[in-house]
Amino acid sequence: MSLLQLQREFAERLRAPAATPWPDLGANAQPGWAVYRHAYRAQLREALRDTYARTLAGMGEDAFNAAADAYVQAHTPRTRNLGDYGRQFPQWLGEQHSEQPWLAELAWLDGALRQAFVAADAPPLRPAALASLDWEHAVLRFVPTLRLHYLNTNAAALWRALHEASEPPAPVCLPRPQAVRLWRQDGSPRFASMAPQESAALQWLLAGLPFGQVCTALHSEDPAVAGELLGGWLRDELLSAVENGAHGS
Amino acid sequence: MQLPSLFEGFGLGLRPQHYPQFLDAVQPVDFVEVISENFMVDGGRPLQVLEKVRERLPVILHGVSLSIGAADGLDAAYLRRLRRLADRVQPLWVSDHLCWTGVDGFNSHDLLPLPHDDETLDIVCANIDRAQNALGRALLLENPSTYLAFPGSVRGEAEFISEMCRRSGCFLVLDVNNIYVSATNQGQDPRRWLEGMPLERVRQIHLAGHSQGSELLIDTHDQPVSDPVWALYAEVCARIGPTATMIERDDHIPPLPELLDELDLARGIAHDAQRRAA
Numbered sequence: 001m002s003l004l005q006l007q008r009e010f011a012e013r014l015r016a017p018a019a020t021p022w023p024d025l026g027a028n029a030q031p032g033w034a035v036y037r038h039a040y041r042a043q044l045r046e047a048l049r050d051t052y053a054r055t056l057a058g059m060g061e062d063a064f065n066a067a068a069d070a071y072v073q074a075h076t077p078r079t080r081n082l083g084d085y086g087r088q089f090p091q092w093l094g095e096q097h098s099e100q101p102w103l104a105e106l107a108w109l110d111g112a113l114r115q116a117f118v119a120a121d122a123p124p125l126r127p128a129a130l131a132s133l134d135w136e137h138a139v140l141r142f143v144p145t146l147r148l149h150y151l152n153t154n155a156a157a158l159w160r161a162l163h164e165a166s167e168p169p170a171p172v173c174l175p176r177p178q179a180v181r182l183w184r185q186d187g188s189p190r191f192a193s194m195a196p197q198e199s200a201a202l203q204w205l206l207a208g209l210p211f212g213q214v215c216t217a218l219h220s221e222d223p224a225v226a227g228e229l230l231g232g233w234l235r236d237e238l239l240s241a242v243e244n245g246a247h248g249s
Numbered sequence: 250m251q252l253p254s255l256f257e258g259f260g261l262g263l264r265p266q267h268y269p270q271f272l273d274a275v276q277p278v279d280f281v282e283v284i285s286e287n288f289m290v291d292g293g294r295p296l297q298v299l300e301k302v303r304e305r306l307p308v309i310l311h312g313v314s315l316s317i318g319a320a321d322g323l324d325a326a327y328l329r330r331l332r333r334l335a336d337r338v339q340p341l342w343v344s345d346h347l348c349w350t351g352v353d354g355f356n357s358h359d360l361l362p363l364p365h366d367d368e369t370l371d372i373v374c375a376n377i378d379r380a381q382n383a384l385g386r387a388l389l390l391e392n393p394s395t396y397l398a399f400p401g402s403v404r405g406e407a408e409f410i411s412e413m414c415r416r417s418g419c420f421l422v423l424d425v426n427n428i429y430v431s432a433t434n435q436g437q438d439p440r441r442w443l444e445g446m447p448l449e450r451v452r453q454i455h456l457a458g459h460s461q462g463s464e465l466l467i468d469t470h471d472q473p474v475s476d477p478v479w480a481l482y483a484e485v486c487a488r489i490g491p492t493a494t495m496i497e498r499d500d501h502i503p504p505l506p507e508l509l510d511e512l513d514l515a516r517g518i519a520h521d522a523q524r525r526a527a
Contacts, residue, residue: 001401002320002368003318003363004320006364007319007321011352014357024400025397025399026400029399032465033396035396035397035462035465036362039359044358077351078354078355080286080356081287082286085358116293117294118293119293187294
């Protein structure tokens with residue numbers, strides 16, 4: 001048997017759901033073979049427990065471990081970084097536990113926060129850079145860690161309670177989706193819930209609309225809103241650059 | 250190709266639990282080692298911490314996913330990313346394990362065993378050649394803990410590693426705990442297992458703890474170095490002289506002072522062994 005054939009058989013037997021002996025290795029090798037089969041699953045389960053720590057706290061040990069083991073059986077690891085294993089875990093939880101949609105949303109928060117932790121750097125824009133801009137045509141660029149997401153359950157409140165080890169509220173579905181923005185500030189990933197005006201403005205700006213057009217849309221409701229939003233984004237270090245903002249450009 | 254510098258001293262694996270202590274004060278270590286893959290990321294705090302620590306201390310990049318024994322070859326994108334990290338960090342050297350981790354795109358995230366036969370030796374040497382060219386550096390490979398031996402192995406591990414170093418020009422991380430675990434698991438004397446290892450190629454020594462499984466010793470890196478491993482370390486020190494040595498702890502990570510105390514044990518053993526050998 002060539003090395004390639006041996007490695008393919010090893011990989012296939014390693015991933016097989018049922019532990020079976022591998023007679024070709026000889027009787028003496030069977031305990032060692034069992035060690036590799038166990039270590040493969042244990043390592044991947046541990047990676048999921050680490051990334052999805054609040055989801056684990058919310059589900060409890062037994063339910064989470066059962067879900068993690070089933071995920072491992074269904075998902076072949078293909079990344080070189082163990083931290084990237086489990087990217088599909090939130091979606092998979094949603095499919096497997098559709099009757100508890102807050103679990104997938106808890107896992108989405110866990111996973112997105114972890115991804116933001118090591119996402120690309122971009123120095124935040126300082127307020128002085130906005131001193132004299134052509135606001136009508138300015139296009140705002142946001143830090144690469146920023147993600148806009150809509151939650152259909154109270155997963156945000158659940159996550160915060162689990163993070164603080166306080167009594168979590170009862171999980172519920174919301175009457176309408178709740179927008180959250182998730183980003184990294186000063187090295188720490190975080191998220192915040194948003195009012196409908198902020199999520200609408202962010203969505204337009206992330207799509208590349210000039211600030212002037214977004215202001216026009218917001219001013220129809222309240223002239224001070226755009227300024228307040230901009231102040232909040234500067235304070236939270238969400239902005240990374242302004243394009244087309246120089247006078248005369 | 251850049252060869253590994255001759256470097257002596259005592260170090261630790263840099264783990265997130267100890268980042269604040271390494272950032273806030275000068276710790277009594279001569280180098281730190283990091284898991285390469287944890288820093289092959291786009292940005293964020295881990296890379297910032299590594300760069301700050303690098304301003305004070307030499308750094309070693311130690312990988313777990315190179316898969317040097319993969320019969321279907323190395324991952325070019327992985328090698329490019331590792332090269333970028335190495336160019337950024339300028340480590341003392343780059344190391345990984347003599348093992349394979351997956352095939353056909355599958356990556357088990359475990360250090361899987363290789364048969365010690367001619368075909369495997371050819372594949373490993375060809376892969377080392379490719380990795381060294383891609384990285385612009387000589388590679389250091391670590392002897393892994395193994396839990397089984399393939400029936401087709403025609404060489405012992407020491408003979409396989411000797412030939413690998415001779416043909417490829419690579420160097421070694423000698424993991425003394427792994428020698429103890431592998432030898433014991435295969436019913437052999439760890440001292441005999443060490444015989445024939447190309448000790449002149451060793452540039453770094455790893456020390457770690459293991460656990461007793463139901464039938465085999467398991468390389469868990471979750472407890473202090475055991476007495477038999479310290480004894481084997483003393484023997485290695487007497488034979489190869491001052492060599493960069495570190496304690497590897499990856500689970501149940503204790504407060505930093507405990508690891509520094511354990512590192513002092515290594516310093517004392519190395520000092521005594523080398524004095525006796527002189």
